[in-house]
Amino acid sequence: MTFSGELWARGGAGVYDEIVRHPFITGLTDGTLDHDAFRYFIVQDSHYLRAYSRALSLVAARATDEDAVSMFALHAANAIAVERELHSSLLGSLGLTTADVEATGSKPTTTAYMSYLTAVCATGTYAEAVAAVLPCYWIYRDVGRELLKRSSPDPVYREWIETYGSDEFDAVVESVLAVTDALDVGASERERCHQHFATTCRYEWMFWDAAYTKLDWPV
Numbered sequence: 001m002t003f004s005g006e007l008w009a010r011g012g013a014g015v016y017d018e019i020v021r022h023p024f025i026t027g028l029t030d031g032t033l034d035h036d037a038f039r040y041f042i043v044q045d046s047h048y049l050r051a052y053s054r055a056l057s058l059v060a061a062r063a064t065d066e067d068a069v070s071m072f073a074l075h076a077a078n079a080i081a082v083e084r085e086l087h088s089s090l091l092g093s094l095g096l097t098t099a100d101v102e103a104t105g106s107k108p109t110t111t112a113y114m115s116y117l118t119a120v121c122a123t124g125t126y127a128e129a130v131a132a133v134l135p136c137y138w139i140y141r142d143v144g145r146e147l148l149k150r151s152s153p154d155p156v157y158r159e160w161i162e163t164y165g166s167d168e169f170d171a172v173v174e175s176v177l178a179v180t181d182a183l184d185v186g187a188s189e190r191e192r193c194h195q196h197f198a199t200t201c202r203y204e205w206m207f208w209d210a211a212y213t214k215l216d217w218p219v
């Protein structure tokens with residue numbers, strides 16, 4: 001089995017099944033998700049994508065071949081572009097501004113997820129860093145394609161779905177999977193990769209759940 005296939009089998013598939021039946025995700029296409037939950041999500045995702053971009057820059061910096069350096073550096077720049085373009089369009093449709101993003105700040109799950117990604121990408125090996133960032137690509141591609149099949153009555157949700165369900169994003173994810181499968185990973189490093197992959201998959205579920213429940217700081 002490929003390395004990515006192993007990671008998915010151990011830490012991804014079970015969580016992914018929970019994600020596609022989560023009420024936030026089913027609500028995007030059956031018309032039951034209220035805009036307040038989606039507002040929470042987009043505001044938190046604006047914070048997330050800034051940290052994600054910096055995490056991808058760290059992955060680029062430690063990549064061992066120049067194609068991978070170039071690829072992750074490009075994705076780091078694209079994550080900022082998505083944050084600016086998709087999010088400013090979605091924020092506008094939802095009646096929000098970037099000032100609201102700053103005023104709201106980063107909620108508990110967002111903070112925890114960003115901190116974990118940053119820590120692994122700064123202090124782990126190259127393979128560990130790739131394993132930590134991989135679920136962000138992979139789960140969004142698969143969720144995007146699934147939601148595209150289901151189709152949404154809401155034009156705001158459709159704009160988001162079409163970004164991640166697109167052939168362009170699929171090509172991005174396929175290139176990261178190819179890099180993952182070409183990694184030279186030692187035995188103990190492999191176990192740490194499994195842990196990071198499983199953890200960030202769980203954070204992906206938690207990120208949607210936090211928006212659904214509008215999780216906030218307790219004090």
Ligand SMILES: Cc1ncc(CO)c(N)n1
Nearest residue numbers: 045048049136137140207
């Ligand atoms: C939380 C989260 N994970 C993954 C992606 C896709 O990169 C995103 N935009 N937000």
Ligand SMILES: Cc1ncsc1CCO
Nearest residue numbers: 075078079082136137172
């Ligand atoms: C993974 C990812 N998510 C939003 S942008 C981006 C980088 C690839 O274009």
